[in-house]
Amino acid sequence: MPSPADQGKRPKEERHYGLVIALYGLLVLLLIGIPYYFRLVAPWRHVVLQVGEVKVTTRELFERLRPQRPASGFGSLEMITRFIQGMEKEALLREAAKERNLTVSEEEIDKEIRRRVSAASPGEGKFEDLYAAFLRKTGLSEKAYREQIRTAMIREKLLLSFAREIPPETEQLHLAAIILGTPEKTDTVRKRLQKGEDFFRLARETSVDLESARKGGAMGWFPKGVEELSTPGQMRVQGILTKSEEDAKKILDRLKADQDWGKLAKTYSHDRKSREEGGDLGWISADPTEGMPFGPELYPLQPGGISRPLPTADGFWILKVVKKTPKGKVVDDIAFHLPVGAVSPPLNTDRGVMIIKVLAKERRPLTAEQKAVLAEKALSNWLEGKAEKGRKEGRIRWDWGSETYDWLVRHWK
Template structure:
């Protein structure tokens, strides 16, 4: 019982659930909501709203823009769109199944989870004001947000139930360890491409031919002159005034956070309902009478309690605050006196016989003691409230004056800023924010000359922007790109030379030559033979992978080569292979490896389960053009 309760209250929230929450509660995203249909798909009759899909899709594009600094290709956009939709469909079928199977999340568990989210904390503590303000600024009601989180956590219960069923046999674990910790004695040499750069010459004819054949690669980037109006919480914070009366009033509203709640340490003996609830209650009454007559409570718990998590501990439930249990069980624990024995008390788990061992009274901090923290919190909240108000004004004024920003800036008492030469990869002080590029090059802003919607750069910074000038790509002259072409061709030729030299060295070693001597003669960087593991960080990752893909040596060493992404050529010689020792090493590490393999088994089971749910589901997908997103 206690084990299940604790898992619900504090079990790990997986990446899958975080991903679902990110879809359900997106703080950064642009709503380009010009849609012909309110939903993008139906899953077993349940609609996936177009607005949620669009926000998630734009958010994913923004993340990719951080890595693809150039324009995202149509193919990549299509892949992102499909992956986003697939994610929604998977989450929907899982949510439906968790609902049908009766998975539920208690109010207590939901509250504890929400209180743990950093977005709603000030100074490391949950703030109801921050909670309400953050939800309001993102057009979320507490009811809607809490229901979405409840569904996500219920889905996580389903996932954990399947994953926890994963297991591994002893033979599988041994084989896993043998492979994971396998070591290979390897000598290797790298022929560097840079060593041939000075040996190659690029002619004018080669430069001209390359330019003529690749003119589309030598275009200027499409760019715009970007105008924008910004609101920033840090600038607002400097203007916040705080009086002593303000702090005293705030202290009264949050006083509970500056006190330690009463804690109690009970023991219990659980008798589950079984097939005969009356008999279970009678048995609990008899045990309670024995405890009240003086028998050792801990010994009775060890003998009779049906809670496996606490019976061996003499029924000890550890220190508890209000809110862990519900109903009569919690009421009884917090009504009892130290040393009192009470029971039977009914709960959803069965009948409890209780003994209260200790009480730790509530303690609190005075206003004077907490004043510095209070002022920091209060200033933060006030500046955030002022920021949200200014952000709302920015959005409203921009909507009212959709074709200029001067009026918008005047309403906020600020100035219109400008960035020239802003490309799809960004530019200027907004270069680090891919959502800005998405907005700037969207159809309404770029082609219709409208102001953008509010673009949130962070939780404390937002802009509205427009395009003042648009420059299409232009052909760069051969003189502008000559050095770039010469460098590219020289590198290509150097790579070819390195590959030729590397393959020659490879053939010589395979013919029986002394590896070290041949490598030195070829100008290669030679490394003497040593034991190499799968996680050896000293070797290039692609070389390490090739070493462990290579066949084991027989009567002669295994010799092979690989052209690296850098253009270098690597040759390696494997002289011996030793499997990992399943019996060696610390026992704790062996248990971790066993658990890792079981986790992999569970993950595989869950993936197969989701695939089957998706296969059986009735799914209708409605095509939406990229421009509509």
């Protein structure tokens, strides 16, 4: 029989053995579990966006993207980045609503959902069945859809709040315009205007914008901040093309000695088309995508200013700015600086080359449409300012890039 001492040792040895087995099992679990956690669990908890106390994890982004998935696959990095920007705006909208004590009740959401489901459903039936079919079609859970509705309604209430802060009336311009296809045609029309021809008759006769042409060019009343049409500016330019930079510098020396530009162009320019016109290159946009690549460099020159020798595949150009037009927003930056009755220089825009005339300037009530546009811009500017401030203060943080995108693509099913 084992002695009492041996009997006392056995439980201790068994406990020691059990502890070793437990530690070994724990080590095995750690060796297996830690890589599993960091490879398959932790990435889902990764915070891609934080706005104040609001955190968006990879899993939340994944779920939000499901209904947005294009048929071709997961979507590009740029597309999802824009989607996250939208989520950032959603969080900021809710912050703005909180600051302004604006809320959306569950009853309001229910009412809006009923309205939308009824409008989207082609047939009749129980609301519950129609709603379920509607959610299946959108690919959203009921919770996600309710939050989507809440955000939309918060935005509408914010717009109304910003609209109430807009003064009921403001200074406005009554404008008319002649819209033509090219600056050269505009020059012809301007000459006719200078000879005293009627602006409204010329608009009916020459404008390519048929809607305004029928009204003699009348465009309506415009306050500041509503019309976004803009012009990059343009220049009437003369040029001399030389074969080498040395030749260009010799021409510049002659120009500094007050030799005639037209004669020098006809004698020395290698550009056949403009040479016979004394180097006249016509109107050139300050936007390099619309004209010569040197537009941005030329535009700061005042009329009469001459460029440095500019290298091109054909040689070296010397360019002279004869005259130039203003740049900026057509209404806010240009028309508002014209006196009543004045006619603008030709303005190159996306709608064509315009000549605008200020018919009147007075304080007038804003229309509902104008107030809506101004409220939309006020909210947009507020969001941009809040986002910029939040990033500087560290309240808004992004941790999103190609690495997280690639991980999401691999796990997309």
